[in-house]
Amino acid sequence: MDYETVVLHTRRELLEETATLLNREWPRSMAARVASLEGGVDELPCSLVLLNSGGAVVGHARLLPVAGATNAALIESVVVCQECRGCGLGRRLMEESETYCVRVGYNAMHLSTHDQQGFYHHLGYQDGPSVNGRRKCVTNLTENQVQYIVIKKCRLNFEPSRRPQGVCVRVLSLAIYDTVTVRWCCGSGLHATRN
Template structure:
């Protein structure tokens, strides 16, 4: 079984793999090596913790094939942030992503967290199958106290609140004035343009 060939370890317990970890992360989300190394070097037993999914190769060498990070949300008590969840392309579709998430949630409960929050651009269905649901956006460094209590509210994706603003009288008169200018020609139609997916936030209760 594929899963029997891998194990999950904390990065700070395998410091010799830090460059390999930075490499697979930068292959998925490019940034400077220096900035990436500075981020993952923070892994420690008291959080944040970077977890590595490693596979032993035929040359008896540890190969980093996946990563996930758990951090605190300072102003949202009892809630952790799971981020940078990744399995390299050649090892996807083998259940490794689910394995990583299960280990993250297990570790989070050991730290006493009741909720896990994450963000994604295109893996909503994957996380939904793991029990996550949409919620309010959250900042890694916390949120203003006035809004922290609303972060765990369930939301629906791709919905925005409708706000009706009042227009000042002078603005209304300008808007109602008919101009003599000719209408501009329609914009050209573009096809096959890739539009980045909007980032959404999802939550899951870790209470059994």
């Protein structure tokens, strides 16, 4: 069977199908899942989806720049549909993700997992520190406006004195970057790095 990898924001008609695939593995509301998938860019952040010959979504990987690094990417939410596992599609999706990251200027890859350490070790990843993925960019805001931004993930008004633990907002050149620490399983998860 032939497979094709596409960048999700160029194929918006695949948003709901991709959200359904992700929700089978990591359940959350459909509206929240679709919202998290919207808004990719040609560089990073973006999502890659793997399509079978019939055009159905059978795999997904989210690619994010690592906060505080100029050439490092975080690969997360890697999933292949249950029926297609064991056929090499996970490896293919990771290779396509790495190739895409290199093509847009990233040469170090990071990921985080709590149950697929063997798979990622087999692909050449090594244990490493956890990293933050830079998720969203909102431009043209002043530091005072940061106090009124609503962080959707927490559903809380952001005020510096009430910052939710684990959420970091950085102001760089009047741009706001919402970053979330990647920790799937405190202390026992794999935080892997591949250069």
